[in-house]
Amino acid sequence: MIQNGFAALRRFYSGRFYPLLVTLLIFAGHSTGYDLIFGTVIILSLMLGCFLCDDLRFALLPFCSLIFLVTVEHSPNVPDYSRYYLQIPILIWLIVLAVGLIGSLIWFAIRNRCRAKRLPRGGMFGGMAVFCAALCLNGAFSVNYTVANLFYVSSFLLSLLGVYALFSAYVRFNETSFDYFLYCLVLSGLLISAELVLVYFTTVRFADGSIVKESVLLGWGVWTAIGGMLAFLMPACFYFAGTHRRGWIGYLLGLSEMVCILLSQSRGALVVGGVILVLCLLLLCLRGEYRKRNRWMTVGVICAGICFAGIFSDKLLALLQNFNAYGFGDNGRFDLWKTGIRHFLDNPFFGSGFYDSFVNESWKKDVYPYLYHNTVVQMLGAAGTVGFIGYAWHRFCTVRLVLKNPNPVKSYLGLCIAGLLLFSLLDVLFFNTYPTVIYSLMLVFMDRSEKE
16 A cells, blocks of 8 residues: 555656656745745755655756746845845755765766766767866956956856756656646746736736836746746747647637746846747748648737737837837947956957956846956956857757757657747856756757657
8 A cells, every 4th residue: 555655656746647746845935935845845855755766857847937936025136135045044954955865876877876877978978078167167267357256157167068967867858848848937937927927916006008028027037037938938838739630728828938038127138038939930830730720820920919909008008118118229338348358358359257347236136247247248248268169069059959850849848948049149148057957958858859
């Protein structure tokens, strides 16, 4: 009987209900303010899964979405810069949970070592390794060099290479695992959307008939991060629209995430999300078994959108007022880019490092450096020519992976990554930790979809 119970638990962990349950727990913790309590429950469930399961795919949703637990009142971000998670008792408890989870993952790896797959020696993983090695040299020989440069890059390497190695070795890749991962990405996007809709009913402020953009906050990120993450995750919904019989549900979910990008009030996310949406719809209408259905749905959506815009034009104008107010202004980005280029010219080979002499008085964070809001400028200014070459090689390997032997998994995940990279030409999403984890997982499943 005990064995039957364990078998039932394993089936629960490997099925669709465990990630759905974790999503609901994250939303409950975020919306009630008990993020630490619900986070503890989720981590304990992960530890149990490590002792029961022989496939690590149950950890995909928590790895993608656990950060979305953080509430505004506990966030080290604007507006309160809370020190909640630095209180000694809470910090000790977080360390206990982290040690327990790491220990459980080590035990999982030892217990399933015979099933583990070898890491590829070249290709995608090799390009990532070259990129990470170049990053480690950021700021070398600069007069402003600090050991924080290496510590920061180490956390980036753990998110990129560590996550890739772990899941590449310990996920059983078959015909169900790819749908499972895309399902987790859909849940992550819907989780952000639900949190965003909730704040519109609770804390978002309005002034003179328009939205106060600075009040669009979710604790783990401000309006730009919210919109950027939705543009990053949105194509996962359209994957199901192009590959599944009931894919019309995914189609509508993808459109709902595009509406939430508009609600985020991020200009960059709206532009990038619009481009990615058009590319997704073109792919749906031109490729795939269900392209005829998707063509009719697209025509219907366009007609419905025109009617909606005509009937609710006043509501729509209120949403767009902020975008109109800022217009095409750079919001200080051009000055940041000039600073990055100047630091590159000061140290053209290895850059000036992520933590250099540039100080922005409004930047009150304790961990992340102040970034240049453009990935190319960031690589040049922080890591110089060596870092830029490493990044360019990684980008080449990524494009080659997407275009060589294309399949639906690679096509839609490639659009996800395109959303991240386009948005990161205007903001800092690529060099934040949590998008890097999701990005690394996308590369794993794209790479394995070709091999399987």
